[in-house]
Amino acid sequence: MNRIILTADETLMTEYGGASFLGFILCAPRRVLPNFLVKYIICPRPRMKNGEVLAPPYSLRKVEASLVHSGYNKSDIKFIHPSKLNEAVSEETKIIGVDAVDPMGRGPVSWTLRHLLGGGKTATQLAFLSLMKKIKLLKEKYNFKVILGGPGAWQVTDKEAELLGIDVRYYGPAEVTLPEIIDKLIKGESVPAVVKAAPPKPDQVYPILGPARCGFVQITEGCGRGCQFCGPTQVPWRSVPLDIIVKEAKLSIAAGEKNLYLLSEDWLRYGAKGFRELNLNALTKLLQTLRNIPGVDKIVSTHVNFSTMKLAGEKPIEELNYYMGVNEKEPWIGPQIGLETGSPRLLEKYMRGKVLPYTPQEWHEVVVEACQILKDVYWYPCITMITGLPDETDDDIMLTLELLDDLKGTPAWFFPLFFIPIGISALSGEEFFKTYLMNDARWELVTRSWKLSAEFALKYIKHVTAGAKVSLTQVFLNKLFSRLSDETLRFIDKIGGQPAQMLTMLKNVDLTTPSKPLMKALISIIAR
Ligand code: SF4
Structure with missing residues (x-):
């Protein structure tokens, strides 16, 4: 039975093709990330069996462990990839628990990148909104309750939670309070819209029950x-x-x-x-x-x-x-x-x-x-x-x-x-x-740091991508990041003295749809 479904958006329900460090790229505005890069290289679909994700995020495994410890059957809890929700949700579904790390692009990395790269919704945010849209439609049909948890749950405001169909935003570890909240929701009892979890006692550490x-x-x-x-x-x-x-x-x-x-x-x-x-x-x-x-x-x-x-x-x-x-x-x-x-x-x-x-x-x-x-x-x-x-x-x-x-x-x-x-x-x-508060000293900090980072990436990128499970992916990523690092160094030199113009220059970049210049750039990266 799929009584409790645990899920997360596509930027979290992935194994990043083995190179998990690349997940940070998804904090950039979605428009600067080509579709194929997001879909097939950074967050390809994870290993699944009968629609269930075999190695879900660790925090969802922790939720499962806490629920089983408090008396729920393991077989009632399923980890479902967003692409399989329509098949998995049914009349039996009482709860959908959503893990959130950066749901509205308000985490430190995404807030910074989206503002410095000219604005727009981040890849993490768009993936979350797409997941919630799907869940809301299913909720209208099946009438289950939706709980949002994880380190980014705080990013969703009261108004946004209402619009997205979220019943409870849950802050903190699962062990003590989450099973109580789920019990109440299943019984139809009222629960506050925001729940702050009690910290677990020293003996309340419940090992996860499957691979993360x-x-x-x-x-x-x-x-x-x-x-x-x-x-x-x-x-x-x-x-x-x-x-x-x-x-x-x-x-x-x-x-x-x-x-x-x-x-x-x-x-x-x-x-x-x-x-x-x-x-x-x-x-x-x-x-x-x-x-x-x-x-x-x-x-x-x-x-x-x-x-x-x-x-x-x-x-x-x-x-x-x-x-x-x-x-x-x-x-x-x-x-x-x-x-x-x-x-x-x-x-x-x-x-x-x-x-x-x-x-x-x-x-x-x-x-x-x-x-x-x-x-x-x-x-x-x-x-x-x-x-x-x-x-x-x-x-x-x-x-x-x-x-x-x-x-x-x-x-x-x-x-x-x-x-x-x-x-x-x-x-x-x-x-x-916000970026209007940038001044010369802050720009200097940003451009100097980016320059150092690009120089580092040029030298060590092959170690960053070493975990990639497909060697062709690794070769492609190495070439892509070397090129990006080169371009970053050139760009910083070009905008030297007037870094604020970076915001205007990057505002209209859209790499999501294939275009001639994009294809040309990709071919040149591969052929390098
Ligand atoms: S409280 Fe701890 S985890 Fe948080 S920034 Fe300080 S040192 Fe880091």
Whole structure:
């Protein structure tokens, strides 16, 4: 029976053809992304059996685990790809749960890209709206309830939720509150339009019951550093017990994954309690155990933190590399790491916890040292900064630029992101940063960072696409991104001194439909 259907839009219900890092591209305005690139290369359909997605997003697997733990039958819960919803939904369907990461293009990356690339709906947003349109039509026929959850659920306003037919927006982890809400909805009882979840107790960790896409396995929850602009900080920090991690990892490997992606906001703190000391024993044991699972090729994580890198030092990380399968020839591309700002004043005001156990005044030095370690251990990160925080001045930005100067030669992407008031953060009442607030200092930060990123991409793109399961895709992506990086460097030189004209130049670009210039450009990329 399909009583509870769990789904997500096409930009989430995909395995990204094996190159999951490319998912970020979908945060760009949809009009600058050719259809074939989105449909067949970045988000091809995932593996499915009888219409069910075999390896859905990790968060949907967590929902399944929480529901089964609270008494629902596993067979009543189905993971359905948007393209199969019409066949899967029936009179029996009581609930459709939708996972959302960037449903309205209001996440930091998409907000920044859509504004810097001349505006328009992002690929993530259009995919979400298309999914909701389909669900709304089905709802009119079958009268089920719709719950929107996931880290991006806050992006949907009251009015938008009503228009899209969403009954409940659910913020936070599934374990405690979600089963109660679903019980009530199925019984026809009333439920608030917005539900804030209670955090799970230490013993409420329910392992997922099947493989998650891309070999994702959660190793820690929350963060605990308390940055005021951030969402994950709302969930208390804890490390997931090793036996649960291993159980989940085995499910993915048995389903054909070779690489494990350890989900964490600061994975080097696995097993640690505070910010002053790491638990290298726990970390090493974690990696040793995962490495011993037959079939594991590479083990990487999602996020690191500069303070934790400096605290760990180079030697222990080199030892971890052995278990991770990382070395000079196979570097780890893409751990995300927040530099945020070079301004001790802003660090003190909005993110004092980020720098612990160091002080805001030591941050510049911490970042420079950590970047040297990252380079030496072949971890090539995506470094994000934040601009447009309330009360940010040109002096603050100049301090970030000075820090960037000292990071020249660091193999990394550098991305300044516009400030957005994440709905579940302490700064949720503030205004979104917009392009009319760009000034010379902020443009300098953007163009300098993009230049560094393009230079990095030119050199290391083959490692970024290394996970692609189809080798032809990899060859194509390598050529495409090399060309894009070349063009970015040329473009930045061209607009030098007047970067604002970039917005006008890019406003009318539309690559969604095949046109002669587009085809010509593609042929030239392939023939290169
Ligand atoms: S360190 Fe990162 S994850 Fe933690 S609260 Fe700050 S921004 Fe959020």
